[in-house]
Amino acid sequence: MQFKFIFNAFCFSGLLVCSVLQCQAQNPNPTGAGHYVKKGELNPARLAALPTDADGAIYYEGIIKVDSAISKQDIHQAVREWFVSNYVSGKDVLQVDDKDAGKILGKGVHKYQFVNGINISEVALTFVLSVEAKDGRFRYRMYNFTGGNRNTSMLGGANATNTYAVNYDQCLADYKAGKRTGYNGKIVAGMDYETQQIIAGLEASVKKGKQKSDW
Numbered sequence: 001m002q003f004k005f006i007f008n009a010f011c012f013s014g015l016l017v018c019s020v021l022q023c024q025a026q027n028p029n030p031t032g033a034g035h036y037v038k039k040g041e042l043n044p045a046r047l048a049a050l051p052t053d054a055d056g057a058i059y060y061e062g063i064i065k066v067d068s069a070i071s072k073q074d075i076h077q078a079v080r081e082w083f084v085s086n087y088v089s090g091k092d093v094l095q096v097d098d099k100d101a102g103k104i105l106g107k108g109v110h111k112y113q114f115v116n117g118i119n120i121s122e123v124a125l126t127f128v129l130s131v132e133a134k135d136g137r138f139r140y141r142m143y144n145f146t147g148g149n150r151n152t153s154m155l156g157g158a159n160a161t162n163t164y165a166v167n168y169d170q171c172l173a174d175y176k177a178g179k180r181t182g183y184n185g186k187i188v189a190g191m192d193y194e195t196q197q198i199i200a201g202l203e204a205s206v207k208k209g210k211q212k213s214d215w
Helices: 002-026 044-048 072-086 168-176 181-213
Strands: 060-065 094-098 103-116 119-134 137-153 161-167
Touching: 044 168, 044 181, 060 181, 072 094, 072 103, 072 119, 072 181, 103 181, 119 181, 137 168, 137 181, 161 168, 168 181
Parallel strands: none
Antiparallel strands: 060 137, 094 103, 103 119, 119 137, 137 161
């Protein structure tokens, strides 16, 4: 009798988990907290080739060319406006704002989430973004990626939510070493997705800024 009760309880728990996961698959972003990273988005070749510096720390860098008529001052102003419009305390996040040198440096926070077993992992990604402008082009650098992972169990309970620090460099190293590839892959893939969105947003903002100045 006791065995039957335990077996039935186990089956019920399994059905409950499957039901929750199915519901999550149909509504993958219930909290609306940023991009939802799906397993199908994990690209092993892409993740293995993520840019790093000499110490193995994740480090994005690139030069984006725009219309040669867009001056260094125009680019600086467009990037500054992008910071202010994309972050709640836009002016406060700017640590360097040098118009003459065409340089801006600030910190940003982006959120994304994914399913981690029976948990919903909501990640707050923080980073440093540096932009240096010249006439017709700008260089961006993104580094110091850190974050916090807030795990919430889909089964609920008294201890349903826990928060953990995220070391992106270690997650990438562990992914490459074949450790917890599902979890580490989603953590790093989410960071990479947000970074690509930021870079694209910067480019679009600079080009839009030029259009606005030509009215």
